[in-house]
Amino acid sequence: MRRLENDLQDSLRRKAPPPDFVTRVRARIERDASLGTVHSRRSVTHWFRMLAAAAALVAAIGVGLVFEQRQRSRARREAALQRTLTALSIAAHHLNRIERKAFSSVRWERIGEQLAGAPLGDSSRPSSEAVHSNGA
Amino acid sequence: MDRGRMDGTDAMTGQSPEEGMISTSEEIPAFNEAVTAHQSLVFSIAYHMLHNVALAEDAAQDVFLRLYRDYHKIQSASHLVHWLRRTTTHRCLDSLRRVMGRCRVALDEIDLVSPPSVENDPLQARALRRLVAGLPAGARAVVVLRYQEDLDPREIARILDLPVNTVKSRLHRALTVLRDRLAALEEARHASARE
Numbered sequence: 001m002r003r004l005e006n007d008l009q010d011s012l013r014r015k016a017p018p019p020d021f022v023t024r025v026r027a028r029i030e031r032d033a034s035l036g037t038v039h040s041r042r043s044v045t046h047w048f049r050m051l052a053a054a055a056a057l058v059a060a061i062g063v064g065l066v067f068e069q070r071q072r073s074r075a076r077r078e079a080a081l082q083r084t085l086t087a088l089s090i091a092a093h094h095l096n097r098i099e100r101k102a103f104s105s106v107r108w109e110r111i112g113e114q115l116a117g118a119p120l121g122d123s124s125r126p127s128s129e130a131v132h133s134n135g136a
Numbered sequence: 137m138d139r140g141r142m143d144g145t146d147a148m149t150g151q152s153p154e155e156g157m158i159s160t161s162e163e164i165p166a167f168n169e170a171v172t173a174h175q176s177l178v179f180s181i182a183y184h185m186l187h188n189v190a191l192a193e194d195a196a197q198d199v200f201l202r203l204y205r206d207y208h209k210i211q212s213a214s215h216l217v218h219w220l221r222r223t224t225t226h227r228c229l230d231s232l233r234r235v236m237g238r239c240r241v242a243l244d245e246i247d248l249v250s251p252p253s254v255e256n257d258p259l260q261a262r263a264l265r266r267l268v269a270g271l272p273a274g275a276r277a278v279v280v281l282r283y284q285e286d287l288d289p290r291e292i293a294r295i296l297d298l299p300v301n302t303v304k305s306r307l308h309r310a311l312t313v314l315r316d317r318l319a320a321l322e323e324a325r326h327a328s329a330r331e
Contacts, residue, residue: 004315008283011261012268017179018193022171025200032201 167207170216171200177217177285178224184280185228187269195231199224221285222295225277232273267317275310278303
């Protein structure tokens with residue numbers, strides 16, 4: 001293995017680039033710079049990042065506002081529902097009281113009529129006065 | 137690398153400097169020096185990775201173009217060398233992936249019986265370079281950084297963003313494959329010499 005490693009070190013020694021390599025590098029930098037790719041790439045990236053950050057901020061604020069508005073309207077709806085339920089329960093309570101009062105007054109009226117001897121509902125049945133006069 | 141910041145015009149491009157670009161009169165000669173001093177480092181990594189002079193030169197030019205753009209990020213001479221090694225290796229790996237698609241051949245799957253046709257190559261060094269070029273891209277990068285740049289596995293791991301143990305195992309397997317291929321190659325040579 002050691003021999004192989006030595007051979008590898010020998011065969012993978014640094015190699016000089018072709019002649020005029022540095023000149024070609026400079027020429028390429030100049031060409032890219034004149035096309036604006038070198039200089040503008042960074043500024044474009046910079047502005048793109050800024051724009052993306054601003055868009056993200058606006059989106060976050062918008063989502064927050066919508067969320068808050070929904071929460072508020074939900075709370076309003078729940079409060080209104082609660083008020084309606086309370087009103088309905090009060091109304092039901094009053095109705096029950098009125099109903100009870102009405103039934104009890106009708107019952108007392110009937111009892112009073114019975115005590116007074118007035119016929120209650122059955123007109124075909126002869127009254128006690130008529131029975132007595134027929135008998136005489 | 138001592139670099140100050142001064143206002144000035146870019147002598148290389150003749151354009152006004154922008155933020156993050158080479159912008160000082162001191163930086164331009166420093167950049168030119170860096171290109172001259174490290175051209176063989178960059179070109180050699182690219183050449184041993186890509187095994188093609190034209191592709192290697194193109195990759196090396198790309199690396200120096202990127203260095204020109206990111207020169208303000210370089211903090212020291214050692215940082216510059218690390219940056220160049222890292223950028224060149226990743227540029228070559230990208231290039232190899234583009235050319236060969238996602239090469240996912242494991243080292244164990246390499247056909248050892250039929251090594252590249254180097255029987256007629258009289259130079260052992262060239263034969264070895266060809267054998268290295270036959271390795272999968274990841275293993276090739278490890279071997280090139282280890283034996284061209286004489287880096288230890290920890291430095292290679294930093295450059296390739298890999299765990300150290302992965303680098304060690306890749307290196308070990310690559311050496312095993314190379315040794316077996318070389319043995320097969322020598323056997324073939326002896327056989328042809330006997331005939």
